Each structure stands twice: as C-alpha cells, then as structure tokens.
Amino acid sequence: xxxxxQWPATLVQPVGSPLSLECTVEGTSNPNLYWYRxxxxxxxxLLFYSVGIGQISSEVPQxxxxxxxxxxxxxxxSKKLLLxxxxxxxxxxxxxRAGNTIYFGEGSWLTxx
Amino acid sequence: AxxxxxxxxxxxxxxxxxxxLRCNYSYGATPYLFWYVQSPGQGLQLLLKYFSGDTLxxxxxxxxxxxxxxxxxxxLRKPSVHWSDAAEYFCAVGDxxxxxxxxxxxxxxxxxxxx
Numbered sequence: 001x002x003x004x005x006q007w008p009a010t011l012v013q014p015v016g017s018p019l020s021l022e023c024t025v026e027g028t029s030n031p032n033l034y035w036y037r038x039x040x041x042x043x044x045x046l047l048f049y050s051v052g053i054g055q056i057s058s059e060v061p062q063x064x065x066x067x068x069x070x071x072x073x074x075x076x077x078s079k080k081l082l083l084x085x086x087x088x089x090x091x092x093x094x095x096x097r098a099g100n101t102i103y104f105g106e107g108s109w110l111t112x113x
Numbered sequence: 114a115x116x117x118x119x120x121x122x123x124x125x126x127x128x129x130x131x132x133x134l135r136c137n138y139s140y141g142a143t144p145y146l147f148w149y150v151q152s153p154g155q156g157l158q159l160l161l162k163y164f165s166g167d168t169l170x171x172x173x174x175x176x177x178x179x180x181x182x183x184x185x186x187x188x189l190r191k192p193s194v195h196w197s198d199a200a201e202y203f204c205a206v207g208d209x210x211x212x213x214x215x216x217x218x219x220x221x222x223x224x225x226x227x228x
Contacts, residue, residue, distance in 0.1 A: 006156075032212050043203070043220040044157075051212065059214075090156055094213040101147065102205075102213045104156035 002027035006091045006105035013112055019064075019078040021108050023091030026072065033074040034092040034102065035066055044090070050074060051096065086112045115140040117206045119219035126194050127227050134189040134222050136204030145207035146187040147216075148178055152200045160202075163187065164209070174198070199226045 006023045013019060025031055035047045046059045048066035056066050063082050067075045074091060089108045094100035116139040126132050138144060145164050149157040161172025168180040178189045187204060201221045208215035 032214065034213065044218040046214065049212075049214040057214070088154075092213075096212070098208075098210050098212060100207075100213050101159060101162055102216055103159065104149075106156045107154070109154070 002093075002103070004091060004093055004103060004105040006108055008108060009106065010109045011111070013081050013110065015083055015112055016080045019076070019081050019085070019110070021076040021089055021091075021110075023074045023076075023105055024072055025074075025093045028072070028093070028095060030071060030096050031093040032096045032100070033068060033072075034090075034094075035064075035074065035076045036090040036092060036104075038088040038090060038107075040087070048076070081112045083112050086110055115144060115206045115208065115215070115217050117204055117217050117219040119202075119204055119222045121222045122220070123223040123225060125225040125227060128196050129193050132189075132191045132194045132198070132224070134202050134204075134224070136187045136189065136219060138185050138187065138204075138206045140185075140206060140208075143182065143209075145209050145216075146178075146180060147205040147207065148172065148176070148187075148189045149203045149205065149218075150174075150200050151203065151221075157203060160189070194224075194226055196226045196228065199224055 003026045033050045036044045050068040091105040094102045118137045147162045148160040151157045161170045163170045163180045201223045204219040
C-alpha cells in the first residue's frame with residue numbers, strides 16, 4: 001500500500017533563517033505531488049504541485065520554493081523565513097492521472113519567531 | 114472554474130445525535146466530490162468520495178454522503194455522533210479531466226461534540 005512521510009513534524013525557526021521540509025511517498029510511481037499551507041483557522045491553500053521530476057508549478061507568489069529531485073521526493077524550501085510563513089504545511093500526492101483522489105501526509109507545524 | 118462552499122464554520126451536536134454537514138459546489142458538469150476529516154494537528158484523512166453511480170456514498174467511520182445534482186450539494190451525514198468525531202471536515206471538488214491540482218477545498222466546518 002502507499003504511504004506518505006513528511007518531516008519534521010514541528011519546527012520553530014527565527015525570522016531570516018532557511019527552511020527545508022521534506023516529503024516522500026512510497027508504494028507508487030510517478031505521482032503528482034503537492035504542498036499545501038493551512039493558516040490557523042483557515043482552509044487549504046495550494047502552494048506548489050509537481051507532475052514529474054524537476055517540474056514545479058507555483059500557485060501563489062511567495063517566499064517559498066519547491067523542488068522534486070526524485071520521483072517520490074518533494075521538498076519545500078525558503079532561503080529567509082518571514083513571520084507570515086508560520087502555519088501548518090501539508091504534503092500530498094495522487095496517482096498522477098486525471099480526476100484522482102488526493103492523499104495527505106501528517107503535516108508539519110512551522111512557527112517563525 | 115469550480116468552487117465549493119461549506120456554509121457552516123462550526124457546528125455543535127450532542128453525542129448520540131445525528132449530524133449533517135453541508136457542502137455546495139459550482140461546476141459545469143458532474144464533478145468528483147470528496148469529504149475529508151482533520152483532527153487537530155493531523156493531516157487530512159479521506160472519509161469518502163463520489164465519482165459516479167449510486168448517489169448515496171458510504172465511507173469510513175460510519176459516515177455517508179449524498180450527491181444531489183439538482184441542488185449542487187454533497188452533504189455529509191452520520192446517524193449517531195461519537196465524541197471522537199470532533200474534528201474539522203472539508204468538502205472538496207475535483208475536475209474529472211484534470212489532475213488533483215484542480216481540486217478545490219472548502220473552508221471547512223469544525224464539529225464540536227458535547228456530552
């Protein structure tokens with residue numbers, strides 16, 4: 001069966017520091033991969049998605065970037081964090097075909113201080 | 114473009130009472146429809162989904178949802194709520210001809226369960 005792992009689960013970082021959140025999916029190949037952010041008390045905002053290695057689409061302009069160095073690995077990064085980057089970040093995947101079901105990781109809490 | 118509305122920001126029900134969470138969507142044809150549940154500090158878990166066929170869909174944890182095309186709705190129901198059902202619930206609308214990046218999530222409904 002397929003599994004998704006996301007880490008770290010919790011992160012407290014000072015303003016201006018870099019960020020790296022990592023996500024891997026097991027048990028599938030060539031998935032679509034996603035990064036969402038969920039601000040406190042709000043719904044889900046799609047940040048990035050990837051349909052293949054090295055292919056990244058950004059949904060909103062921001063201080064963050066994403067990379068997909070391997071088929072089942074997705075990384076969310078920032079060179080310099082802002083206070084507004086605080087939130088709950090969710091990695092997700094689907095099977096890469098049209099109309100698929102999205103499955104989520106456990107999430108990463110980021111607090112920028 | 115599709116959209117999804119969850120009219121209730123939060124709902125409180127008594128344990129053992131029935132539950133209905135509302136979801137309305139806007140889409141030019143029949144979309145794919147999903148309900149997810151999120152416990153505090155956790156990721157989203159898929160409860161059920163509708164792609165086609167029987168408009169009454171059964172899911173995990175005793176939940177069901179009914180697709181009503183005429184009302185553009187996909188309401189989630191449970192006949193008897195348990196305290197462990199307290200969580201946030203998200204309705205989502207997917208495009209059958211595109212990847213998941215076209216899936217739109219509602220703002221969520223937080224369910225409180227009182228003893």
